[in-house]
Amino acid sequence: MAAIKDVAAEAGVSAATVSRVLNGHPSVSPESRARVLAAVDALGYRPNAVARSLRTDETRTLGLVISDVLNPYFTALARAVEEEARALGYSVIIGNADERPDLQDHHIRTLLDRRIDGLLLSPAGPGAELILDAVRGGTPVVFVDRWIHGVDVPVVRADGRAAVRELVGHLLALGHRRPAIIAGPASTTTGKERVDAFRAALADHGVALPDAYIGQGDFQAESGRLAAERFLDLPRPPDAVFAADNLMALGALDAFRARGLRVPEDIALAAFDDIPWFVHTDPPVTAIAQPTDELGRAAVQALAENIAGREPPSVTLPARLVVRRSCGANPPPGPPGPVPPEHIEHTPSARSQRSDP
Amino acid sequence: MAAIKDVAAEAGVSAATVSRVLNGHPSVSPESRARVLAAVDALGYRPNAVARSLRTDETRTLGLVISDVLNPYFTALARAVEEEARALGYSVIIGNADERPDLQDHHIRTLLDRRIDGLLLSPAGPGAELILDAVRGGTPVVFVDRWIHGVDVPVVRADGRAAVRELVGHLLALGHRRPAIIAGPASTTTGKERVDAFRAALADHGVALPDAYIGQGDFQAESGRLAAERFLDLPRPPDAVFAADNLMALGALDAFRARGLRVPEDIALAAFDDIPWFVHTDPPVTAIAQPTDELGRAAVQALAENIAGREPPSVTLPARLVVRRSCGANPPPGPPGPVPPEHIEHTPSARSQRSDP
C-alpha cells in the first residue's frame, strides 16, 4: 500500500506538505495542493489511521460495550450510538458482553489497549476495578442504561418508575392479585431498580411481593423460561408476570405455551423494553418503552463533551407504558393524542374479532 | 499511561527485553522476566496496540460489514463471528450498512484505513469497486450470506433453494393458489436468488408468478409493509405471501393487521430467516431457517485461512423449512427426529384450542 512518502515523491514535494494538504492545513500553495491531490488520486493513497493515531494520540474511535447483542433493545441502542458518533466524526467499536462480566472485561481491556478516545458502557455486572482504572488512566467513560454505584461518571438512562407504577395500576385494575416479577441480576442497576419499582408500586396498593414471586433471571431468554416454569410449579402460581426485559418475556412466553396456558386469561404478561414484535405476539404484549434513540444520542453527546474536556451532566429520560392485550386490557378506543406511526396500536378489526368465541 | 520505556526503567532493563518478555520470546533470563513482570504489575502497564500494529503491520482485527444491525439474522451472525474470531485471537469491528451502499462504503473505507487484517462482508448492493480495491490492495476478503458476482473471493452462505421448494409444495398442498413474494433488492444475491427459487419452484407445479405478485422490498420492515399493502390493493390479491426476510415479514404482518386480515385464513405468510419470535407471533410463522452460527464460524475460519496465505474454499450450507401455522398447516403430530430444544414446536394445548370457535 502506498505510504505518504510515495505520494510525496510522486508529487515532488515533502511528506510534510502531503500531510498538510490532507489535513486541510491552510498554508499550502495552490500548485502544491493540486499536485498532491493528483498524486493521491494516481496512487489511490489512503492515510494509515494506525500511524496517524500513534502520532496524534487520538483514534477518533469510541468503544461501546453492551450487555447482549441478541437483545433488540441494545441493538437499537447500538445503532443510535453509531449514527450519532458518525455525525460527530467518530467510529464505534462494539463489544458484546453477553451478560458475562468476564467477557465485558475482555472487551474493555481490548478497547483500552486500542486506545479508544472514549468508552460507553452498559455494565453487565458490578465489577468496577477495570472501569476505575480506565477513568484514572484518563479515558472518558459514560454509562448508558445501567451504571455502577460509586463510579463517578455521567449516566445516560431511562427512569421507568412512573411507567412501572402505571403498569401496576393497570394490572390491579384488571383484577390481577398475585403479580410476580422476573428480575435481572441484582448486581446490575436495572436488575435491581425494576424490582424495587415494582415492589414499591405494589406496596402503594397494599399488595405484597413475596420472595417466591421474584424470579431470578439474567436478562436472557432461557432464564426467563426457567423463572416462569418455577412460578408455574408453585402451589399457588402468580396470575401476572412482569419480565424485566424483552428477552426474559420471550422465555416466559415459551414456558406458558409449553404448559398450554392462555395469556392473559390464565396468566398476564408484561415486559420492560418495547420491541416491534410485541405488536404481533399472541397476544400483543404490554410493555414499557424506553426512548432508545434519544438515549443513544445523548450518551454519545455526553461522551464527546467529556472527551473535549468538559463535564457533561447525567441524563435521565422517562420511559412510558404501552398497553396492549397481554394483561387483559382492551386498548383504549382512540389514540390519546398524536402518536408516531410506529407506535399506533391497531385495534383488532371486527372481522378478526368475529373469529373469537 | 505508562509506556514500555517506563517499564524498562522500573525493571532496570532495556525496552527490548520488556518487549521480549511480553511477547513470550524464549531467550530472556528468569531474573529479567521476573523483574519485568513485577514492573508491569507495579505500573499497571498495558502495551499500546496502536504502536504494536504500526510496527508489526497486523492489527489482529477483523472487519464485519453487515447490511442491517436491526435484523436479528445479522445480529446472530455477528455474534457467531465475534465468538469464533475471539477464539482465534482476533477482535472484530462491526459496520452497519443499514442496507445503504453509501454507508457500506463508508464503513469499508474506515475499516481499510484502520488496516484490519481481513474483511467479512455481506454486501448491501452491487458496488464492487471499493471491494476490488481492497482485494487488489492485499486485504483478505470473504463474503458471507450475500456476495457479488465477478469478485473472486470465497463465499460462505446458505442455499435455500431446497427449502423454498419445500415451502412451495407446502403452500400448494394447503390450497393456496395465488402465491406472491416480497423480494429483497435485485442488486443483492439473496434478493434475486430467493425470487428465482420461488418462481422456479412454482413453475415446477405449473403455477405462474405474475409481476404484480412480486413486491419490491429492501429487506427492512417498512418496505414489507408497503409491498403487502400494494398486494392487498390489487383487484385480485394473493392468497399467500412469502417475505424474503424476517423484517419484511414483520412489515407484512403490520399491514395485514391494519386491514383486519386473519393469517392464515385470509392470507398465508411465510418468511426467509427464522427468529425466536416467530414461535410466538399470531399465528406462529412458517420460516426458512439458516444455520446462522455455523455460517458465522465458517466465515471467520475462511477469512483466517485467507489471512494465513491459503486459499479457503467457498462454503454452502443448506437452509431448512420450519413449518408453523401461518400457512394453514397443523404442525406434524410428532417431531420427525432429534431436534434442538429451541426448535421444538409445541402444538397448541387442548385448553387453548378450546378457546377457538
Next chain:
DNA sequence: CTGAAAGCGCTTACAG
C-alpha cells in the same frame, strides 16, 4: 509556503 527533523510506542534483526 516549505522541508528536515524529531518523535509517537512499539518490535526485531544485528552485534556482542
Next chain:
DNA sequence: CTGAAAGCGCTTACAG
C-alpha cells in the same frame, strides 16, 4: 541473554 539502533507511517513545531 541483552541492548542500541532502526524503522513502521504519520504529524507538527521549528527554521527558513
